[in-house]
Amino acid sequence: MKKHIHILGICGTFMGGVAMIVRELGYKVTGSDTNVYPPMSTFLESHGIEIIPNYDVEQLQPAPDLVVIGNAMSRGNPCVEYVLNNQLNYTSGPQWLHDHLLKDRWVLGVSGTHGKTTTTGMLA
Structure with missing residues (x-):
């Protein structure tokens, strides 16, 4: 049976991307x-x-194998409180990427006001 990962804040650009990666790796994603x-x-x-x-x-019942909590979530959110109060397994999007996709790879970050696209193209 596929492991089930539930993502809080799934429609954001970053979390939506995480959802697609998780799905491509064979997990059930909601x-x-x-x-x-x-x-x-x-x-x-x-x-x-x-x-x-x-x-x-109710969306967390039955409990998924892991809840990925988006960075826009905070204490007071009913699902976040449920995860914490019921000791469900949880992580953040960046931590999940580190643990399951990036831990044995070199990662470069490009930031700044100008030249990010050009620099990224040169690094690729």
Whole structure:
């Protein structure tokens, strides 16, 4: 049986990307968000990822194997509180990427005001 990963804040650009990577690695992926609209929502759904609007705790029952909590989530969110109070396994998006995809690779970050695209192209 596939491991189930649920992503809180799945419709953000970063978390949507994480969802696609997780799915490509063979996991069952679901997620929730308050801002569920195209193009991200239709893109994820077209790839078999179920999106649940809002943050009702019922979406965490039965408990997924892991909850990835988006950086836009904070204490007071019903799902975040449920994860903490019920000791569900959880991590952040960047931590999941580190642990499952990037830990044995060199990672370069490019930042600044000008030249990011050019510099990234040169590094690729």
